[in-house]
Amino acid sequence: MQLQMRRTLGLTMVLAAACGGTRSGAPTESGATLASSADGATRLESSGFNTPGNYLIADQFNNRVIEVDGKGDIVWQFGLGPADFSPASIIGCNDAQRVGPLTLMAGTGTPAGQPEAPNCTSTNGCPDNRVLLVNSEKHVVWQYGQFGVAGFAKDQLNTPVQNTWLPSGNVLITDQANERIIEVNRAKEIVWQYGTNGVTGNGPEQLNNPNCAELLENGHILICDENNNRAIEVTRKGQIVWQYGSGDPAVADPVSGVAFASRLEDGHTLITDSNHARIVEIDSHKSVVWEYFTNTDPRSNPRGGTGPLPTRAVRLSNGNTLISDQYNHRVIEVSRDKQIVRTFGKINSLGYDVRSVSHGGLNSPYDAKRIGDYTGLTNPFGG
Numbered sequence: 001m002q003l004q005m006r007r008t009l010g011l012t013m014v015l016a017a018a019c020g021g022t023r024s025g026a027p028t029e030s031g032a033t034l035a036s037s038a039d040g041a042t043r044l045e046s047s048g049f050n051t052p053g054n055y056l057i058a059d060q061f062n063n064r065v066i067e068v069d070g071k072g073d074i075v076w077q078f079g080l081g082p083a084d085f086s087p088a089s090i091i092g093c094n095d096a097q098r099v100g101p102l103t104l105m106a107g108t109g110t111p112a113g114q115p116e117a118p119n120c121t122s123t124n125g126c127p128d129n130r131v132l133l134v135n136s137e138k139h140v141v142w143q144y145g146q147f148g149v150a151g152f153a154k155d156q157l158n159t160p161v162q163n164t165w166l167p168s169g170n171v172l173i174t175d176q177a178n179e180r181i182i183e184v185n186r187a188k189e190i191v192w193q194y195g196t197n198g199v200t201g202n203g204p205e206q207l208n209n210p211n212c213a214e215l216l217e218n219g220h221i222l223i224c225d226e227n228n229n230r231a232i233e234v235t236r237k238g239q240i241v242w243q244y245g246s247g248d249p250a251v252a253d254p255v256s257g258v259a260f261a262s263r264l265e266d267g268h269t270l271i272t273d274s275n276h277a278r279i280v281e282i283d284s285h286k287s288v289v290w291e292y293f294t295n296t297d298p299r300s301n302p303r304g305g306t307g308p309l310p311t312r313a314v315r316l317s318n319g320n321t322l323i324s325d326q327y328n329h330r331v332i333e334v335s336r337d338k339q340i341v342r343t344f345g346k347i348n349s350l351g352y353d354v355r356s357v358s359h360g361g362l363n364s365p366y367d368a369k370r371i372g373d374y375t376g377l378t379n380p381f382g383g
Contacts, residue, residue, distance in 0.1 A: 048075040049136055050101055052372035055322075057331055057344065058096045058105070061117040061363040062352050063089040065096040065105050067371070072344050072358030078103065078138050082352050082363060083119045085110075087147045091128035092117070094311075094366040095162040095212075099380045102141065104171070105132050106160045108366075116327075116350055116364050129157045131173055144171065144184055152178045152197040155188050162212045162367075167382035172221070174213050179206070181213040181223055194221065194234055202228045202247050205238055212260045215378040222269075224258045231261040231271055244269065244286055255280065259311045262376035270315055270376060272323075277307035279323055279334075292334055294325045301327045301348040308348075312367045315376045324368045329360075331368040344368075 048054065048069055055068050064079025079089040092110040096103060107128030110120045120126040129150055133142040145157035152158065152175070159177035166172055170185045180195030195207040202208060202225070209227035216222055220233050220241065229252055230245030245255045257275035264270060267284045277295040282288055294300070295307040303309065312324035320341060321334045330345035345362035353361025369377070 050098065050371060051075075054371045055331070055344065056096050056098055056103070056369050056371055057357070057362070057365050058093040058324075058367040059357075059362050059364075060092055060094060060108075060326070060366040061110065061114065061350075063091050063093070063110075065090055065093055065103060066357070067098075068344060068357055070342070071356075073356045074354065076136070077354065078105070078134055081354075082117065085120060085126040087130075090130075090132065091126055093128075094160075096367060097163070097165065097369060097377075097380075098371050099133070099165045101136055103134050104163050104165050105134070106163045106173070107132060107145070107147075108159055108161050108176075127159075129160065131157065131160055131163045131171060142186065144173065144188055150177070152180070154190070161210075164214055164378045165380040166215055166378065167380060172213050172215060172378075174210050174224075176210055179208070179210065181207070181210060181221065192236065194223065194238055202249070208249055211258065214262055216263050222261055222263055224261050224272075226258050226274075229256050229258060231255075231258050231269065244271065244282060252276075257309075259309075260313060262314060264315055264376045270313055270321070272310055272313045274309050274311060275306065277310060279310060279313040279321060290336070292321065292323070292338055294323060294328060294332075297347060299347050301329075303327050314369055316370055317373050317375045322368050322370060324365050326364050326366055329362050329364060331362070331365050 057066050062082045064077055066074050067076040068074050090105050090107045092108045093105055094108040095106040107130040109127040110117045110125055112123055112125040127148050130145040132140055134140050150158040157175050160173050161176045162174040164172040170183050172183050179200050182190050183192040184190055196205050200208050207225050211226040212224040214222045220235055223232050225232055227249050228247050230243055230247045232240050233242035234240050255273040259274040260272040262270050268281050270281050273280050277293055279292045281290040294310045301308045308328040309326050310323055311326045314322050319336050323332050328347050329350045330347055332340050333342035335341050344357045346360035349360055350363040351360045
């Protein structure tokens with residue numbers, strides 16, 4: 001109990017210290033904020049910011065993170081759109097989470113030649129390489145990594161794809177191109193690491209294109225070892241104590257391209273089996289108890305035979321599953337009986353909209369979560 005109180009107090013102090021900053025727009029009489037969109041138009045940001053039940057979406061190649069209400073109306077946006085590759089945007093964002101009133105985001109960057117991002121014309125791509133914590137007024141209150149700089153020294157990242165705020169106030173970062181998971185404190189010191197800097201493999205302390213890491217209740221770390229086609233649970237000493245998948249990049253059975261994994265309260269594990277366009281839930285005996293395919297609609301993006309490549313599935317407290325169906329350019333909420341009950345974006349139709357994503361306006365959304373719902377995820381407040 002005392003440990004939990006210290007964790008909660010520590011996070012409260014971090015949030016209190018971070019909630020200051022400069023406003024990005026002028027307040028209106030209603031308390032909403034007027035902000036300029038990428039095309040110079042003025043739009044109204046609703047005062048519904050951070051409402052429990054809203055949805056936070058990492059809209060990857062629109063270089064932004066948005067919060068939308070249940071109808072798909074945008075109530076908050078960080079990032080200036082698909083043509084902006086400056087530090088004012090979050091480039092190629094793969095992950096976002098709400099931490100109290102703050103937003104933690106992974107600036108993954110955009111690869112060269114990405115067909116969904118024609119505005120990125122550099123032959124070297126458009127890097128970001130930052131993990132940002134921003135307040136509601138879009139002021140950066142903490143950052144790890146340097147914009148456009150790739151490396152693995154202190155305060156350097158190379159293609160960070162996911163970030164998890166821990167109850168201690170530290171941040172767990174999946175540093176993909178550096179082949180490592182690191183835990184950093186607010187002083188930007190690495191206090192724990194799994195994976196060897198820049199070394200690709202499947203041996204001890206080796207990863208192959210890791211894509212996620214979550215802290216489990218037992219203190220272990222659940223890691224998506226994407227190109228080794230497995231999810232693994234490792235202890236703080238680096239010992240693998242659980243694995244699902246081959247661990248071999250050449251063997252794509254039973255899962256291929258593990259993009260995300262989360263441990264549910266009943267001990268089941270929910271896995272985004274990306275290359276099979278499948279979300280799969282396995283029990284403690286590794287038997288499949290539920291699965292959903294995102295490529296069964298005839299309008300689905302075939303993408304050269306690889307399908308839509310879903311990138312994130314999280315279980316919600318209502319029992320539904322929220323799926324980021326990346327190259328179908330949509331986020332869908334699916335019931336237990338596999339019915340789509342909510343959609344943001346439009347199947348196989350990318351776009352950019354600063355007002356609503358109810359019928360389109362997303363470009364390769366990589367991650368989506370429901371605000372206030374940490375089912376199966378690391379709760380930043382503990383518990």
